Amino acid sequence: xxTPQVITPQxxxxxLQQQVLSPQQLQVLLQQQQALMLQQQxxxxxxxxxxxxxxxxxxxxxxxxxxxxxxxxxxxLVFQQQLLQVQQLQQQHLLNxxxxxxxxxxxxxxxxxxxxxxxxxxxAELQQLWKEVTNAHVKDENSGNSHGSLDLSSPAAxxxxxxxxxxxxxxxxxxxSLKRESSALDDHSHSHSHSHSHxHSHSHSHxLYGHGxxxxxxxxAVFDDFQSFLKHLNNEHALDDRSTAQxxxxxxxxxxxxxxxxxxxxxLQAMMTxxxxxxxxxxxxxxxxxxxxxxxxxxxxxxxxxxxxxHTPTTPTTPLTPLSQGPSVITPNNLHSVGPIRRRYSEKYxxxxxxxxxQNKEFYMNAEVRPPFTYASLIRQAxxxxxxxxxTLNEIYNWFTRMFAYFRRNAATWKNxxxxxxxxxxxxxxxxxxxxxxxxxxxxxxxxxxxxKISGSPALxxxxxxxxxxxxxxxxxxxxxxAENNIPLYTTASMGSPTLNSLANVFREEMNGAMExxxxxxxxxxxxxxxxxxxxxxxxxxxxxxxxxxxxxxxLVTTANHSPDFDHNRDYEDDQGxxxxx
DNA sequence: GGAGGATTAAACAAGG
DNA sequence: ACCTTGTTTAATCCTC
Numbered sequence: 001x002x003t004p005q006v007i008t009p010q011x012x013x014x015x016l017q018q019q020v021l022s023p024q025q026l027q028v029l030l031q032q033q034q035a036l037m038l039q040q041q042x043x044x045x046x047x048x049x050x051x052x053x054x055x056x057x058x059x060x061x062x063x064x065x066x067x068x069x070x071x072x073x074x075x076x077l078v079f080q081q082q083l084l085q086v087q088q089l090q091q092q093h094l095l096n097x098x099x100x101x102x103x104x105x106x107x108x109x110x111x112x113x114x115x116x117x118x119x120x121x122x123x124a125e126l127q128q129l130w131k132e133v134t135n136a137h138v139k140d141e142n143s144g145n146s147h148g149s150l151d152l153s154s155p156a157a158x159x160x161x162x163x164x165x166x167x168x169x170x171x172x173x174x175x176x177s178l179k180r181e182s183s184a185l186d187d188h189s190h191s192h193s194h195s196h197s198h199x200h201s202h203s204h205s206h207x208l209y210g211h212g213x214x215x216x217x218x219x220x221a222v223f224d225d226f227q228s229f230l231k232h233l234n235n236e237h238a239l240d241d242r243s244t245a246q247x248x249x250x251x252x253x254x255x256x257x258x259x260x261x262x263x264x265x266x267x268l269q270a271m272m273t274x275x276x277x278x279x280x281x282x283x284x285x286x287x288x289x290x291x292x293x294x295x296x297x298x299x300x301x302x303x304x305x306x307x308x309x310x311h312t313p314t315t316p317t318t319p320l321t322p323l324s325q326g327p328s329v330i331t332p333n334n335l336h337s338v339g340p341i342r343r344r345y346s347e348k349y350x351x352x353x354x355x356x357x358x359q360n361k362e363f364y365m366n367a368e369v370r371p372p373f374t375y376a377s378l379i380r381q382a383x384x385x386x387x388x389x390x391x392t393l394n395e396i397y398n399w400f401t402r403m404f405a406y407f408r409r410n411a412a413t414w415k416n417x418x419x420x421x422x423x424x425x426x427x428x429x430x431x432x433x434x435x436x437x438x439x440x441x442x443x444x445x446x447x448x449x450x451x452x453k454i455s456g457s458p459a460l461x462x463x464x465x466x467x468x469x470x471x472x473x474x475x476x477x478x479x480x481x482x483a484e485n486n487i488p489l490y491t492t493a494s495m496g497s498p499t500l501n502s503l504a505n506v507f508r509e510e511m512n513g514a515m516e517x518x519x520x521x522x523x524x525x526x527x528x529x530x531x532x533x534x535x536x537x538x539x540x541x542x543x544x545x546x547x548x549x550x551x552x553x554x555x556l557v558t559t560a561n562h563s564p565d566f567d568h569n570r571d572y573e574d575d576q577g578x579x580x581x582x
Numbered sequence: 583g584g585a586g587g588a589t590t591a592a593a594c595a596a597g598g
Numbered sequence: 599a600c601c602t603t604g605t606t607t608a609a610t611c612c613t614c
């Protein structure tokens with residue numbers, strides 16, 4: 001019954017062990033998403049009101065026709081623009097929620113084997129979680145997928161139609177709110193609804209179903225009727241690693257967007273305040289976003305009192321490649337050509353760091369997701385980030401734990417890997433120092449090393465695999481989704497301050513390395529490289545565009561202004577006690 | 583199937 | 599004796 005050929009039990013375990021979110025985390029994420037949707041709704045209304053109000057004011061002022069007011073009027077216009085932007089952001093958000101694509105694996109191939117494989121291994125909690133996730137979706141259908149493997153949702157949902165009703169309690173705001181939401185914001189289902197003739201589409205509004213298309217991230221299967229869609233949903237998007245991971249990715253996407261939204265709202269609020277516009281509403285929570293981050297953060301002690309690394313943490317100034325070059329607008333296409341141009345790292349990074357995009361960094365700081373970078377890249381980044389471009393081994397360790405939640409575990413393992421890498425790669429040079437020895441980076445060596453690296457960043461691929469449990473698919477998915485976010489982010493970035501952070505650098509570097517290969521070799525620093533190979537495989541299939549989106553994440557992952565909120569006092573800081581893990 | 587990179591594990595040495 | 603820091607070797611996985 002098992003088809004180990006696809007994933008060995010070992011790998012599976014790894015996946016489950018380190019990559020799959022803990023039930024609690026998923027729980028939180030789910031709730032967050034739900035809350036988000038509701039919030040979105042409120043926001044939408046709120047902004048509408050605001051806009052109306054503004055409009056009125058504008059009209060009044062224009063009426064008044066006072067010369068002196070003109071400047072103010074123009075200001076108002078800007079303001080309005082801001083409002084629009086926020087709205088767009090929201091729209092984008094919703095769109096992402098619905099169509100952001102993840103998979104690209106052919107259902108028949110890997111999906112199935114996985115099902116059977118996972119079946120026996122998935123922890124009960126996962127099942128539970130999945131119930132929550134799908135619960136509302138599966139309205140009927142025992143969908144014949146009786147072979148245990150695909151059931152996932154069947155146990156709870158399919159058997160219990162009642163669940164659907166109060167599904168909202170869990171995370172499935174499906175019903176009305178969602179419906180409303182989509183009709184209001186989702187131009188897809190909205191604007192097109194009439195063009196497509198789907199008899200059931202309106203009666204069976206399902207967030208994952210629109211215009212006869214499955215909106216599951218990455219899927220876009222077309223269906224004639226709602227029933228077949230449901231069937232499809234149960235069969236193809238059952239509870240397996242992929243779905244779970246996709247769900248997770250989606251959550252991250254949501255988080256990202258939320259942060260962005262929060263930022264823009266803040267901006268808007270500031271603008272309103274400045275213009276003395278009283279908001280008609282209590283104003284949504286200041287930081288609507290971080291439901292999750294807050295949780296995790298609070299859990300990990302938000303206070304910031306760097307100890308071991310007092311200096312480095314506060315030097316966000318990305319020592320590396322400023323992303324200023326970012327294509328004005330990142331589109332799936334131009335990404336490719338423009339690609340991540342390897343920039344020599346210049347000391348000139350006076351780029352103001354917009355505190356808003358710290359998201360990605362935060363993501364890795366809070367989520368125990370294995371960063372998609374090789375140890376070498378990370379080590380290098382750590383070193384380059386330091387004021388003196390040199391770090392002691394311990395400082396490198398600290399950087400790892402500080403920057404990545406993932407490295408707060410299994411210290412013995414990754415530390416060994418770090419040491420191993422330091423010794424192994426010529427690009428890392430050990431320099432005797434007064435107080436011992438420090439490690440520096442031989443940039444030339446580092447760059448030199450890359451091209452040889454085949455297959456474009458196997459690390460990435462692998463990391464993604466292990467990290468997401470579904471390899472390339474997810475990595476692509478994740479990046480794709482990030483890329484999507486990218487656009488809105490860029491939007492704001494353009495009006496604010498574009499920046500990138502260390503992670504972005506690492507990412508870019510990694511990409512560059514990868515691309516090096518993808519594009520028929522080339523010497524060291526040939527500009528246009530093609531990104532993750534992984535993505536190619538996957539995305540190419542469905543949308544030739546996406547593959548090049550990887551740049552997205554880069555820009556997305558911006559900024560580094562960072563608050564060393566992870567104080568080193570934390571348990572994970574004390575390496576000792578943590579090695580227990582394994 | 584082989585080459586080569588990355589990761590992980592582990593043995594071992596030197597110093598504090 | 600123990601821990602940290604480094605160096606090495608080896609097994610394994612992965613992509614080309």
